[in-house]
Amino acid sequence: MEAFLEEARRLLAELVALPTVSAEGRALREGAARVAEVLEGLGLEAALHEGYGPPVVFAEGGVGERTLLFYNHYDVQPPDPLRLWATAPFALTERDGAWWGRGAHDDKGELVARVMALKLFKERHGFLPRVKFVVEGEEEVGSPHLEAYVADKRDLLQADAILWEAGGVDAQGRPYLYAGLKGIVALELRVRTAAFDLHSSYGAVVENPIYRLARALASLRDEEGRVLIPGFYDRVRPLTPLEREVLAEIPDESEALKEAFGVGGFLGGARGLEFNRRLYTEPCVNFNGVHAGYGGPGSKTVLPAEALAKLDFRLVPDQDPEEIPALLRAHLEAQGFHDVEVQVLEKGERPARSDLAHPFVKLAREALEEAFGARAVLYPSMAGSGPMYPFLHHLKAPAVGLGVGYPGSRVHSPNEHIRIRDFERGVRAILRLLELFFLGR
Amino acid sequence: MEAFLEEARRLLAELVALPTVSAEGRALREGAARVAEVLEGLGLEAALHEGYGPPVVFAEGGVGERTLLFYNHYDVQPPDPLRLWATAPFALTERDGAWWGRGAHDDKGELVARVMALKLFKERHGFLPRVKFVVEGEEEVGSPHLEAYVADKRDLLQADAILWEAGGVDAQGRPYLYAGLKGIVALELRVRTAAFDLHSSYGAVVENPIYRLARALASLRDEEGRVLIPGFYDRVRPLTPLEREVLAEIPDESEALKEAFGVGGFLGGARGLEFNRRLYTEPCVNFNGVHAGYGGPGSKTVLPAEALAKLDFRLVPDQDPEEIPALLRAHLEAQGFHDVEVQVLEKGERPARSDLAHPFVKLAREALEEAFGARAVLYPSMAGSGPMYPFLHHLKAPAVGLGVGYPGSRVHSPNEHIRIRDFERGVRAILRLLELFFLGR
Numbered sequence: 068m069e070a071f072l073e074e075a076r077r078l079l080a081e082l083v084a085l086p087t088v089s090a091e092g093r094a095l096r097e098g099a100a101r102v103a104e105v106l107e108g109l110g111l112e113a114a115l116h117e118g119y120g121p122p123v124v125f126a127e128g129g130v131g132e133r134t135l136l137f138y139n140h141y142d143v144q145p146p147d148p149l150r151l152w153a154t155a156p157f158a159l160t161e162r163d164g165a166w167w168g169r170g171a172h173d174d175k176g177e178l179v180a181r182v183m184a185l186k187l188f189k190e191r192h193g194f195l196p197r198v199k200f201v202v203e204g205e206e207e208v209g210s211p212h213l214e215a216y217v218a219d220k221r222d223l224l225q226a227d228a229i230l231w232e233a234g235g236v237d238a239q240g241r242p243y244l245y246a247g248l249k250g251i252v253a254l255e256l257r258v259r260t261a262a263f264d265l266h267s268s269y270g271a272v273v274e275n276p277i278y279r280l281a282r283a284l285a286s287l288r289d290e291e292g293r294v295l296i297p298g299f300y301d302r303v304r305p306l307t308p309l310e311r312e313v314l315a316e317i318p319d320e321s322e323a324l325k326e327a328f329g330v331g332g333f334l335g336g337a338r339g340l341e342f343n344r345r346l347y348t349e350p351c352v353n354f355n356g357v358h359a360g361y362g363g364p365g366s367k368t369v370l371p372a373e374a375l376a377k378l379d380f381r382l383v384p385d386q387d388p389e390e391i392p393a394l395l396r397a398h399l400e401a402q403g404f405h406d407v408e409v410q411v412l413e414k415g416e417r418p419a420r421s422d423l424a425h426p427f428v429k430l431a432r433e434a435l436e437e438a439f440g441a442r443a444v445l446y447p448s449m450a451g452s453g454p455m456y457p458f459l460h461h462l463k464a465p466a467v468g469l470g471v472g473y474p475g476s477r478v479h480s481p482n483e484h485i486r487i488r489d490f491e492r493g494v495r496a497i498l499r500l501l502e503l504f505f506l507g508r
Numbered sequence: 509m510e511a512f513l514e515e516a517r518r519l520l521a522e523l524v525a526l527p528t529v530s531a532e533g534r535a536l537r538e539g540a541a542r543v544a545e546v547l548e549g550l551g552l553e554a555a556l557h558e559g560y561g562p563p564v565v566f567a568e569g570g571v572g573e574r575t576l577l578f579y580n581h582y583d584v585q586p587p588d589p590l591r592l593w594a595t596a597p598f599a600l601t602e603r604d605g606a607w608w609g610r611g612a613h614d615d616k617g618e619l620v621a622r623v624m625a626l627k628l629f630k631e632r633h634g635f636l637p638r639v640k641f642v643v644e645g646e647e648e649v650g651s652p653h654l655e656a657y658v659a660d661k662r663d664l665l666q667a668d669a670i671l672w673e674a675g676g677v678d679a680q681g682r683p684y685l686y687a688g689l690k691g692i693v694a695l696e697l698r699v700r701t702a703a704f705d706l707h708s709s710y711g712a713v714v715e716n717p718i719y720r721l722a723r724a725l726a727s728l729r730d731e732e733g734r735v736l737i738p739g740f741y742d743r744v745r746p747l748t749p750l751e752r753e754v755l756a757e758i759p760d761e762s763e764a765l766k767e768a769f770g771v772g773g774f775l776g777g778a779r780g781l782e783f784n785r786r787l788y789t790e791p792c793v794n795f796n797g798v799h800a801g802y803g804g805p806g807s808k809t810v811l812p813a814e815a816l817a818k819l820d821f822r823l824v825p826d827q828d829p830e831e832i833p834a835l836l837r838a839h840l841e842a843q844g845f846h847d848v849e850v851q852v853l854e855k856g857e858r859p860a861r862s863d864l865a866h867p868f869v870k871l872a873r874e875a876l877e878e879a880f881g882a883r884a885v886l887y888p889s890m891a892g893s894g895p896m897y898p899f900l901h902h903l904k905a906p907a908v909g910l911g912v913g914y915p916g917s918r919v920h921s922p923n924e925h926i927r928i929r930d931f932e933r934g935v936r937a938i939l940r941l942l943e944l945f946f947l948g949r
Contacts, residue, residue, distance in 0.1 A: 356800060356812065
């Protein structure tokens with residue numbers, strides 16, 4: 068195992084050294100080319116697919132009656148703020164039993180784990196199983212071209228199951244996997260009440276955009292977090308009995324999170340099953356920011372001309388991110404907020420959830436439990452979002468996420484890292500999954 | 509008159525050259541010393557009063573049965589943003605029939621106009637009338653020590669009437685004067701819901717401070733601008749018949765302002781008398797700024813931990829700025845906003861209005877009308893605020909403001925200036941007021 072970890076570290080260091088920051092368009096071609104080389108080194112045939120933003124690395128090969136498709140991405144979040152990094156973000160370092168660097172977990176660490184699991188499979192069984200890779204280069208900026216890509220290439224991508232990116236162990240060290248992701252749509256609300264900022268003494272007669280925006284935002288949900296936009300919940304698909312059963316098995320982390328986040332409690336006093344139900348299977352509206360007028364020290368008697376808010380809606384099956392802005396606009400109109408302008412910031416992502424009854428979900432859970440020698444937690448959906456929907460929709464195959472991280476991995480933050488022990492067990496779980504999927508018990 | 513204007517320009521240039529920015533504590537001692545010298549040059553005895561922030565210049569002298577007190581200030585607003593100035597802010601320039609520079613109007617131009625009027629009075633009548641000057645150095649930062657100063661020095665400051673700072677002609681060129689100012693209290697509202705910013709996927713269970721703040725702000729007034737805080741209007745003194753009469757004489761500038769400000773209309777559809785009643789005699793709440801979370805380009809899926817708003821209340825007689833924060837806190841508590849923290853940013857200023865029936869008000873109006881050869885507009889109060897209250901309260905004398913500016917003077921903004929023609933007529937009005945006050949008709 069020593070030699071295997073050394074090889075993984077070398078490969079991860081090579082990938083981390085490429086600053087593939089999609090938000091800044093940095094090193095994306097180099098990143099795609101290097102990933103293609105690595106996959107060809109495995110014995111797969113790789114190609115760079117152009118015309119969908121940065122090149123999509125596609126690879127396929129191996130033998131088997133069934134096909135497993137891996138989804139990953141080679142782009143990373145910006146490393147800012149740089150001063151908070153203990154070591155340079157694009158130079159992988161090993162210390163305290165962990166590998167540190169931007170992308171060490173998300174998603175280069177995950178990709179390397181899969182490559183290593185396939186190598187180990189080949190060494191142990193003498194052949195490469197039938198796999199495909201889709202490694203995109205703009206996941207960190209919302210995968211704007213991935214839906215079109217998957218639709219166009221659906222025949223080429225055809226697979227029986229999909230291994231999604233990311234996962235690992237939870238705060239208590241339990242391995243987990245998940246079968247879905249929430250959808251998302253991000254918007255901006257803007258109110259302009261005058262041509263320019265005025266002296267605040269005119270506040271006696273001139274409307275204030277902060278007041279209008281505050282009222283509009285307050286109209287979007289109730290005190291318990293329920294969204295008040297008519298029609299918002301219409302397409303929410305009720306949980307199946309199996310989904311409810313799986314949900315009820317998720318450990319209650321609400322007390323631990325209350326402490327960790329420094330909050331007095333959760334919306335509607337939710338805890339236990341209700342907490343998990345909301346977090347993993349309920350849609351919501353979230354305000355990301357609001358800005359208008361003066362925000363410096365002391366006071367400034369200004370009446371601003373404009374106010375701006377950014378918000379996102381997290382969606383669950385079968386809500387449609389393309390429908391939400393229209394529902395929001397209709398709500399604002401009906402409430403008299405004709406002056407509130409709505410702008411969609413990103414195309415959005417559809418919610419996705421695999422059929423929990425599919426044998427692949429069970430298989431993945433078994434592989435995880437065998438590798439960790441512990442009970443695994445299955446999440447019907449995660450609280451976050453990702454571009455899973457087009458894969459489920461076009462390939463008619465289930466997707467499951469499991470991986471090599473832990474809650475302290477600092478994904479998207481300075482000092483991103485994975486613990487070598489998590490990596491090792493994560494690789495073993497993927498290897499076991501390959502064996503169960505291609506060889507059976 | 510040529511020589512007189514040349515002397516005024518030289519004196520104003522000298523004062524403008526001193527960058528007496530109180531917000532930055534710049535050149536305040538030099539400013540105070542220079543003003544004292546100028547007043548001594550008139551034949552007054554001047555002193556710098558210490559212990560009330562930057563030195564207060566006090567001066568007195570002259571002969572007469574009655575005393576007129578001038579209130580002015582030698583500090584100015586910061587000149588930022590510097591790049592918007594056509595010429596250097598602290599170097600007075602003359603072009604297009606105007607004098608340009610920081611403080612050219614507010615308040616160095618006003619002070620110079622009074623000095624020149626007294627010189628002209630002395631030349632014409634052979635003696636200096638009995639006047640006092642209070643010239644403070646922190647008007648632009650809310651005059652935090654002036655109330656204590658006036659209380660302590662009430663005997664020294666004793667006067668029969670007060671000439672307040674600032675004034676001039678309105679947008680139609682009509683001269684105006686005013687007999688009161690609104691009070692003000694500036695506050696900050698802050699909501700913290702968690703120990704640090706979270707990923708927005710937690711919005712399904714964790715409270716959002718923007719929502720809490722939005723609801724709190726929305727609870728403070730109704731759609732027409734009426735403040736909803738219980739007790740807020742309790743101390744509002746009804747207008748006297750004379751005040752109502754004077755209010756009804758103010759020209760309707762609502763249509764012109766609608767166009768100038770680029771607004772569709774005014775709160776509650778106010779125009780004409782109702783517009784003037786609200787603007788000049790009604791209290792209000794005004795939101796100066798709101799800030800939380802992300803405000804950059806595109807979207808960022810963050811759930812901020814804290815949200816902040818700045819607001820001010822404009823007050824009318826006999827509302828008390830020290831009482832408002834307690835009323836606000838009680839309102840927030842009653843509405844369930846236990847999580848909204850209220851902080852008073854500045855001590856505030858009490859509203860003040862002189863008795864419109866006092867002969868001095870009539871005298872000032874006559875002086876203005878004689879100097880301009882036109883009907884003058886009398887405002888019972890202005891929409892803005894200032895430290896007039898302690899003078900009215902402790903000296904039991906009326907205060908009237910008139911001056912040398914116009915609506916385009918760009919007070920507090922880059923390219924501040926006064927038109928020489930306005931200055932000249934303003935000086936004549938002050939001279940005429942001195943004659944009417946000290947010599948009678």
